[in-house]
Structure formats: C-alpha cells, structure tokens
Amino acid sequence: MKHLVPRAAMVAAFGLFLQPAIAMDHSAHAAPAAKADKADKQALSEGTVRRLDRAAGSITLTHGPIENLGMGAMTMTFTFKKGVVPASIKDGDKVRFRAEEKAGEYIVVRVEAAK
Numbered sequence: 091m092k093h094l095v096p097r098a099a100m101v102a103a104f105g106l107f108l109q110p111a112i113a114m115d116h117s118a119h120a121a122p123a124a125k126a127d128k129a130d131k132q133a134l135s136e137g138t139v140r141r142l143d144r145a146a147g148s149i150t151l152t153h154g155p156i157e158n159l160g161m162g163a164m165t166m167t168f169t170f171k172k173g174v175v176p177a178s179i180k181d182g183d184k185v186r187f188r189a190e191e192k193a194g195e196y197i198v199v200r201v202e203a204a205k
Contacts, residue, residue, distance in 0.1 A: 133158055134186040136204060140165060142181055149175060149198055156189055159196070170198040179203065 137153030152165040168189055175198070179185060184204035189196055 132188070134188050134200070134202070136184070136186055139179060139181050139183045139185060141167075142175065142179065144175070147171065149201070151185070151187065151198075153187075159189060159191060166196070168196050168198040170201070174198060175201045176203070 135153055135156045137151035139149060140152055141148075141150040143149070147169050148167050149170055150165065150167040154163045155161065179201060186202050186204050187198050188200040189198050191197075
C-alpha cells in the first residue's frame with residue numbers, strides 16, 4: 091500500500107525552501123551591536139588637566155577609566171597634534187577627552203571642556 095501525502099502538505103513543506111532571500115536576512119539583528127561598537131569608538135573619558143605644554147604637544151591628565159583602552163584611573167601624559175586641544179583649555183580645567191593607542195603611543199585625539 092502506498093502512502094499518499096496530501097498535495098497541500100507537500101506544497102507547504104516545499105514552499106519553506108522557496109522563501110525569498112529577504113525573509114532569511116538577519117542583518118537587522120546585528121545593527122544594535124554595530125551601533126554599540128561605533129558609540130564605544132567615540133566614547134569620551136573624563137579628566138583634569140594637570141599640565142599642558144602646547145609647544146611640546148603634551149598634556150598631563152588625571153583621569154578616570156579609559157574604557158576604549160581598558161585603562162584604569164591614573165595620572166599620565168599624552169601627546170597630541172596641533173589643534174586638538176582648544177585654546178580655552180588650561181591647567182586645572184576639567185575635560186572630556188578621547189585617547190587612542192597608535193604605534194604603541196597613547197595620543198589624545200579630541201579634547202573638550204567638561205560641562
């Protein structure tokens with residue numbers, strides 16, 4: 091005796107394999123992680139300017155944790171390029187800043203007055 095599968099059941103089962111590609115697109119699930127990564131890449135840390143030497147391109151900061159570098163709170167000197175530290179920033183100011191590691195050196199790439 092042959093087993094007969096109803097035609098509607100066969101079409102329904104086979105139809106699952108013929109879903110349009112858009113139905114299987116899971117890229118939207120990764121969007122929040124991508125946004126979090128971008129936010130982390132732009133996150134600012136907080137600190138206080140201990141010594142600013144514009145001529146030498148160095149700034150000494152007492153800072154809290156620097157999450158993007160996995161660094162704890164401490165006082166350390168960073169280098170910076172001309173134009174990164176606004177002219178209004180001076181010793182003793184509280185700032186928000188972005189530090190990055192490039193070629194084994196810690197560099198401040200953005201500084202703004204804390205609000």
